Amino acid sequence: MKKFWIGLAVVVLVGFGALQIAESVIMGGDSYYVQITTDGEKTTSKDDSGNVYTQYHYELPAYDENGKSKTLDFNGFQERPLRKEAYLKLTWNEKKGVTSYEEVKEKDIPAKALTQLKGA
Numbered sequence: 001m002k003k004f005w006i007g008l009a010v011v012v013l014v015g016f017g018a019l020q021i022a023e024s025v026i027m028g029g030d031s032y033y034v035q036i037t038t039d040g041e042k043t044t045s046k047d048d049s050g051n052v053y054t055q056y057h058y059e060l061p062a063y064d065e066n067g068k069s070k071t072l073d074f075n076g077f078q079e080r081p082l083r084k085e086a087y088l089k090l091t092w093n094e095k096k097g098v099t100s101y102e103e104v105k106e107k108d109i110p111a112k113a114l115t116q117l118k119g120a
Helices: 002-027 111-119
Strands: 030-035 041-046 052-063 069-076 087-093 097-104
Touching (some): 030 069, 030 111, 052 111, 069 087
Antiparallel strands (some): 030 052, 030 087, 041 052, 052 069, 087 097
């Protein structure tokens, strides 16, 4: 019985570790910072169930913590455009593109990236 519990614990730990690695590879990536300067391009679509949804497409210059530039495109899945002048931290994955974004305060942006955003 003791071997069963040890075996079960090992399987659970290995499974959890594999899920964490998969999530990191699929959804993880490099951090870039952007400032929303436009309303984005609005598109309205229907899903397979007939539900209507709105999204806004953005293509903006983004900067990593060292101030290196990359033009990134991403969609905001909201009924309204993202707030102008807002700063966002984007997670960019080489295979998937932008996988997530979150609004951040100016003070949370690395100095080199902020310098580039202010000058852009």
